[in-house]
Every structure is written in C-alpha cells, then in structure tokens.
Amino acid sequence: MSFDDFDDTTDDSYPQPMPVQARLGESEVILRRTIDIVATAPSMPLSSSPRIDRDEVVELLEDALVRLPDEIRQARWMLKERQEFLDKTKREADELLGAARQQAERMVQRTEVVRAAEARARQVIDAAEEETRRLKNETEDFLDQRLGSFEILLDRLSKTVANGRNRLSIGSEPPPPESEEPIEQQEVADFFNQDDL
Template identity: 60%
Template structure:
C-alpha cells in the first residue's frame, strides 16, 4: 500500500483475536512499499495510521498470549490426561500379566501335583497288582496241592473199589471191637461201604 498525497486512507480495521500477525505484516509491507521523500531515502508513511495499527496489534497481543497460554495449558492437561491413561493401561496390563503368570504357575504346580499323584497311583496300582498276583498264585498253589491230594485220595478209593470188586465175596462178619470202656467200634476199611 503506498501513500501518495492523493491517496486517502480509509481503511478502518476491525481488530479480532488472532489478527496481530496480519496487522504486523501489513505495517511491514506498508513501510517496505512506502515511497521515499523527494531527494531523500527516507520513506514517507502515514505516522498516525501506522501507530494506530501497532496499537491495535499491541491491544490484541495480551488476548492472543492469554489464548496461547490457555491452549498450552489445554495441551499440557491433555498430555497429562493421556499420560495418566497410558500409565493406567500399562499398569492394568502389568497386573493382568502378573495374574496370567500366577495362573500359569498355579497351572504348572497343579500339573506337577497331578503328575505326582498319577505316578503314585500307578506305582500303587503296580504294587497292588503284584501283591494280588502273588496272593492268587499262593492260593492257586494251595488249591493245586489240595486238588492233587484229593485226586490221589479218589484214585486210591477207586483202586480199592476195583480190588474189592475183583475179590470173591466172602461173608465175613464185621468185626466189632470194644475198647477199655466197653464201647464198640468198627473198622471202616472192613465194611462194605466202598
């Protein structure tokens, strides 16, 4: 914007928050493009207009600084809030990880205990099986001996019967004996029961 003698300044600016930068740019542009005073290198500018612009900029500056401070505080509050949330998330993750580790340790301990109980049960089962087999073997050996004796007794009885059946029958009276008390008894081998 140049200010010749014939140019009238009728720019009335309404100053708003955030305009400080644009006002200062306008002043800098006005000084840079101002025509020089004839036969001099001094720029010719409207002093009142420039001073008014600078005063408007200064008037806006506290509000902008206050707004910038507010924005910085909001940013810091937001950063603190997000940091707290991040810390809470990390803490929750750490607690959950500890719980998982504890559960894993509990599971490992339970699995170890289960293996120990299973091994003990298997050992007890083997021991009981061996004891049962030994007991059954002893009982079967006992039955075998009894059956062998019984078989021998039956075989002897059959041989006696065969001998009795091949001998001629003689009528021998059964011999009765008496003991010292006078009671009578008889000899089983002498009877015809077999």
C-alpha cells in the first residue's frame, strides 16, 4: 500500500487549500500554510502515515521560492530609495553651506550673519548624517529580522518535510544519519547570503 493508492479518495475532513494573494512578505505566509498542511494532515486509514496533497505542498513551496527573490529585490529598492533621499539631503546641505560661504564673502562686515549661516549649515549636515545613521540601522535591523524569520521558517519546514518523508517511507531502508548541516540547508544558506546578492 502506498501514498498513491489514496490519491483518488475523497474525504471531507481533508484540509482544503486557501487562496494566496501575492504581497510583500507573503513568502512567510505561504511557508506557514505549508507547515500547517503537513503538520495537520490526517492519517491514512489503518496507518500512522499522514495523507497530504503532494501537488499542493510542492506548489506552495515553489510559490514561496519564486516570491523570496521579489521580496529581497523590494528590500534592495527600499535601500536604494533611502540612499537617494540621503544623497538629496546632503546635496541640499552642501548647497546651503555654499550659499552661506558666498554670503560671507559678500558680507565681510556682517560676521554674525555669516557665522549663523555656517552654524545652520553645520546643523543641517549633522542632522542629515544622524538621519543617515538612523535609517541605515533601521534598514539593517529590518533586513536582519526578515532574513532571520525566513531562516527559521525554512528550518522548520525542512524538518517537517523530512518527518513527513520518513513517515511515508514505510518498508523502505532507514534514512542515512544526518550530518550536522544537510546539503539542502547549506544550499538555502548560500541562496540567501545577502552579501552575494
């Protein structure tokens, strides 16, 4: 008796797939849905092996893999937009400082005005640099949290799928002992190495 023997059976208790809409961050939703399907799959009659819709699980996993690069591209786009904003702010600060220097040359007698303009220009530059540091830290924290959650989800999914495969392999040879880091996890870690992107 194999898993394929039950493909044609219909059972109202079998969980139906829910429609998935594409949005930024939806890879996490898709992966959680896949984990739920595998974890809550009903057992086959007269067996403790779970009955899952293989096509649905494969489709969800492929959909998640397709969406992850899009989400990474969107995160990069946000970084680019942030950099353009910071460059624009720096240009404005430089222009303000240049204007203050020109005014100082024209108004040598009015040193207080020149000092005030230069002080204001320095304040603008300091504020722009502080904003740059803050935005950089927030962006790095956001990306680190996102990639960390993807890593945790992929690790859980890998374990759940491995457990499901072990349950489905009734009568087959026992699986070889796992190494400390399976090849699939090494490939996933390499795939999401943001330094290489």
